[in-house]
Amino acid sequence: MDKYQQTIETFDAVAEQYWQNFKDFKLYQPSYDWFCDYLPQHPPQNQVDLLEIACGPGNVSHYLLKKNPSIKLCGIDLAPKMVALAKKHNPQAQYSLLDCRQILSLNQTFDAIMCGFCIPYISEHDYQTLIQDMAAMLNPSGVLYLSTTIGSQSEEGFKGSSSANGAVYVHYHALDDILNCLTHHGLQIIGHKNLIHRHNEQSTEDVFILAKKLQDSTISTEQVRS
Template sequence: MPQQAEHLFNRRAQDYQAKYMDVSHYGDTLALFCDALPPNASVLDVACGPGNLSRFLLDRRNDLRMSGTDLAPNMIALAQANNPEASFSLADMRRIAETNSRYEALVCGFGLPYLSKAEAATFISDMAKILRPGGSVYLSTMTADIDASLLQQSSDGQDAILTHYHAEATLREVLKHAGFDIVLSQKQPFPDKPDTTDLIIIAQKRQSVGA
């Protein structure tokens, strides 16, 4: 699956940038997340794509120390070009626990649809390991009433990838178990696709285990 995703997003990087660089549809929740961050916060953008979320955050808060990762080299190149003041590197989101750095915040825009239910649970647990106590996370994904997956094809039919829909209740429970408190959990229709529902979750890592 990682190799399939790398190939797809490497090949489609320019198309993805053209379609998704504007994140104003999620502006309200991104602003809420961004404005609550402490001064000079270190923020990691996981599965950063062309750096669309990084660009929004840095435009709103130029004091943020932004870095990002993606598994597709062409996405990293675009993210760096779009955010020259930030730092981006190749990495698989399934292996974020291997980083030696710690962060005040983490964002992951639509990376979860490319993780299975079990992989998403591990990812959330790994987030807790690299976030400082009190750190914040911003997650967006596609949701359904039950956990599901489907083979999603590109508009030209040339590419396909297994896409996972994650249930809100499941993600909330996994976050709670990993030591997070939910700040916001919001559903909204995906632009131009009324049959697809997005889920945005903002959560904060507890200051201490068991708090």
């Protein structure tokens, strides 16, 4: 079975459990607050058009919408049960079943993009293309949140969980390569923060990156991949 498909099926099978485990996961909330501090303001309504990639069951959406009700959120995921739960928990937002490799098909630009722990589950080529596409879809001065797990490429492979059935294929990407890819596509690094904690009975290092699209960036969805 394709490693992407098996990963999707595993996430789909544990959707409800994922919601219960992460609906109020305080460990990551400071990084969401950091992201919210940089969201653009558009008076008088201050509406922020936000795309959430790999939205899962809507746990991050739920936090963002409570913190900033002016957010107009569009979320995507490839696990049907995750999307169904996201719709249930955040009826004011819009969600759809969509591959992150196809986000240009949305034909829309955004003031902010939340991409939490998506790239650990896609290849180097696919995450680099995703960054290129996200840069094209951000409005000038738009903000991107990107998080991933740090590890050695030699440790890549299917990973199980002590609390759920199934396995997901995990990729480890070098932080410097991610940062270089962001800047290459017209995004200025605001900063990055590392967090070491226990997950699945082992030490895990996560990194949270904020980047901003430069005002004079001329990248467009028409130019991307040309």
